[in-house]
Amino acid sequence: MTERALTPVPRLLSACLHLLVLALLVLATVRAFLGAAEHPGGVLIAAVVVGAVYLTGPLLSGVRRSAAGAGLWLAVLLVAWLGLLVLTPDAVWLAxxxxxxxxxxxxWRVGLVLVGITAAVAVAGFAWHQREFMVAMAVGPVLGAAVVVATVWGFQQLHAESERRRALIAELTATRAELAAAEREQGVLAERERLAREIHDTLTQGFSSVNLLLTAAGRQLAGHPGLDGPAGYVEQARQVSLDNLREARSLVRALAPPDLRATSLTDALRRLADRTRTPEVTLRTEGEPFALPTAWEVALLRIAQSALANTVAHAGATRATITLTFxxxxxxxxxxxxxSGFDPADLPDGPGPEGGFGLASMRSRAAELGGTLVVESAPGAGTAVSVRFAGEVEHEER
Structure with missing residues (x-):
């Protein structure tokens, strides 16, 4: 990006500059006809030429788009100005x-050099008209150059600071939108998991119990040939409860996290390990895998995600191992x-200093499903998080 792109002149400053050039050209012409110049007609023609060249610049697209086009236009403008300066000393103020x-x-650097040359030419032209050089003649052009340089440099710094603030505001706005979207998504996922747990703990368990009772009743009725009618109704009721059990399990599966909907817990954990770059994460499985209740899978995946997030954010670890044992x-x-490890006794029971629940949330999630979570750690000795679910496992249909 060029300096020209970094320091655009506001419209008000541009308007003031146009008025200044026009006023100085009119002043030089009027003074010439009042006797301040030997050739007033020539001053008028030269002033018109300078004004015409100056007014042409804003209309040329090449002047606005490139430094080369601007340089060519400025060269023509300064040559026309030199002609006016030869005719009248009042042209010195146009500098x-x-x-x-x-x-x-x-x-910026080219502009500084040319400003110095322009100031020197203005001083020399004024001295040529006076037929002698005095230090006072250099005060006006040199002081004006210093004021302009300081003004433009200050404006450039203000503009750069404004751009930095604009970029920061845009970044903060984008970050706020991302956080809001993440919070909404997290809220949706949390509600889906809550509904899945509710369905699993109520409807699914209820239909399982009804199915077991109807199966037992059907077996008893099968030993009494005279009760074929009631036995048929019992079998029909058992089929209805079984169909509804399957439907409830389908709902639980549909409400599960996306990582678990079309794959296994092992594959979901493997993707979690692969997505983590620092520390290096290794996944190990032990025992013969079997189908787990969806609520267990969701809890295990969430606990693994939370524990690994704590490792990435706080532990400064180089290696981590996730072990899933059946x-x-x-x-x-x-x-x-x-x-680096930590002292588990120093952890708060509720939310941590950054607003997260951390280990307390993981313990609560495990406890809701009858599981246990144990944390072992010490300063400088790493950290181990272990969660266990046990009980009679129903092999859910996928």
């Missing part, structure tokens, strides 16, 4: 307007890292 143009339209009627999930 003040040219300073702004040079610094605005050209790269035993008879129970499942264990362990996450061990080689990070």
């Amino acid at each position: 003040f307007a040219w300073y702004f143009l040079l610094l605005h339209l050209l790269p 035993l008879a009627g129970e499942v264990h999930l362990d996450l061990v890292d080689d990070g």
Whole structure:
């Protein structure tokens, strides 16, 4: 990005600059006809030429788009100005307007050099008309150049600061929108998980119990040939409860997190490990995998995500291992890292200093499903998080 792109002149400043050039040209012409110049007609013609060249600049697209086009236009303008300066010493004050143009339209260093040359030419032209040089003649052009340089530099810094603030505001706005979207998504996911747990703990368990009772009743009725009618109704009721059990399980599956809807818990944990770059995460499985209740899978996945997030954010670990173990009627999930560790006794029972529940939330999630969560850690000795679910496992249909 060029300096010209970084320092646009506001419309008000541009209007003031146009008025300044026009006023100085009119002043030089009027003074010439009042006797301040030997050739007033020539001054008038030269002033018209300078004004015409100056007014042409804003109309040319090349002047606005490139430093080369602006440089060519400025060269023609300064040559026309030199002609006017030869005819009248009053043209020296136009140099003040040219300073702004040079610094605005050209790269900063080139503009500074040309401002110095323009100031020197203005001083020399004024001295040539006076037939002698005095230090006082240099005060006006040099002081004007210094004021313009300081003004443009200050405006450039203000504009750069404004751009930085604009970028920061845009970044903060985008971040706020992302956080709001993440909070909404998290709220939706949390509600879906709550509904899944409610359906699993009420409807699914209720239909399972009804199915078991009807199955037992059907077996007893099967031993009494005279009760074929009631036995048929019992079997029909059992089929209805079984169909509704399948439907309830389908609802629970549909409300599960996206990572678990079309895949297994092992695959979901593997993707979690692969997505984490630091620390390096390894997934291990032990035992013969079997179908778990959806509520268990959801809890295990969420606990693994939360524990790994804590490791990434706080542990400073280089390696972490997730171990999923299947035993008879129970499942264990362990996450061990080689990070800095901590004293578990120092953790708050409720929300942490950053507003998160951390380990307290993981314990609560495990306890809601009859599981247990254990944390082992010490300063400098890494951290191990272990969660266990056990009980009679129904093999749910997928």
